[in-house]
Amino acid sequence: MAEKFDAIVVGAGPAGNAAAYTLAKAGLNVLQLERGETPGTKNVQGAILYADALERIIPDFREDAPLERHIIEQRMWVLDDKSFIGSNYRSDEFNSEKPNRYTILRAPFDKWFSSKVKEAGGLVICETTVTELLRDESGKVIGVRTDREGGDIYANVVILADGVNSLLATRAGFHDEIAPKNVALAVKEIHFLPQEVVESRFNVKGDEGVVIEIFGSVTHGMVGTAFLYTNRESITLGIGCMVSDFKKAGIAPYTLLEELKAHPAIAPLIEGGEMKEYAAHLIPEGGYKAIPQMYGDGWMLVGDSAGLVNAAHREGSNLAMTSGRLAAETVIALHNEGMPCTAAHLARYKTAMDESFVMKDLHKYRQLPDTLHNNPQFFSVYPQLLNRAAHTMLTVDGEDKHSKERAIRKSFVQRRSLWGLMGDAFRMWRATR
């Protein structure tokens, strides 16, 4: 009989590491399998780390986690072809002893998180791809098959933290193949600049950082957004749109990225930088309605594998870590009670998720994906109108302000009609209430 573990965790991203760490720390015999050379080498994210989710797992993570900058300022920009209109929120309160958000680089961060799993007593094996799930005659998952010779390994429960492309879950019939309208494709580059250049360009000092969330003409009317995050001595710049929209628009993702880099609002911020990596990743953005069954006999889905992304707030890794922790806590409780990991018992995981911010937030925005799909004007007409309105008001040319306001109002009504404007406002309210 081959070795049998209390739990096998597939994948060493935030969800997998959170699950494996929590299990190992509780003294369970856990095996974590990662297909990358080291944890993190297959993982891509913007990336922002939300402290709270990690703090609940590793309270003193700030002592040695590889963090880039803590965010003190968030900018929201709506781009037109040549201009942008935007808002900032900057607060010295974010310079507290325990900052709330950080920029990170996923490769070093995941490697660090994984080292904590090992310290806690988990067994982590890299360079190993799980090819299928092993099941008994009743269909219960009892282990995994890997691409190593004699690579069948058994466990009481298998936690799938294998990311957005969860082939294992799809092939096992846990859920359908992800639909193009429920997933965004994002591409990004990292541009290195001297630390002092990053700081002067973004008006920050020390470890302070800035994030810019961007939408508008750069997505060519597709449902999507762009982002710029400051790291210690680099800038992460990316853009993503729904895969179904890419298919319709016939545009290559790297074309969007090149246009974003050339935009007069962005180009000066990355000028002189040295591009050192180009990455692409899918983001499950189907929201609440696209979330599959998250557990069954001997198996659980966590993180991207379960589609846990809050696209409205650009949150994902915190949902991933929280789901990983709650899945692990469920397994620990069953282990301590001497109960088997059957679907009926693992249902506690879903209950815990429903009671957490994860499902509450996703439920709040459950209508948003459909609303955005059906109303492309939010990504095409409005960015233009807003930018033209600002341009009109800020150009001093002898025309009186009252006439300018009338012209702006007219431009809005002409493009969307009065009913259209009211309908859009209502639709947006309903989709986010």
Next chain:
Amino acid sequence: MIKIEEKLFQNRYKVDEGRPHIQIANPSVCSSTCEVQACTFACPAACYSATETGGVELNTDGCLECGTCRIICSEHHNVDWAYPRGGHGILFKFG
């Protein structure tokens, strides 16, 4: 025209020589049934290219393992997609 090769050149790969992890299931579907050939423009690594004879050619060497090709081929399900063998494929330095 953007040279995608210049972008991919910055990346680190451990190519599994002679063992492509993605394959076109039935090449004749690309040339005869598929009108859009979305893989040829949506793949962020430009792994897919249209051939002169109307088909689609695949070279997985620069693959970023994002999965777009598999998902965007939603009408024909003509992409046999798997992860590379453990340790192979793209190796992100920063991610």
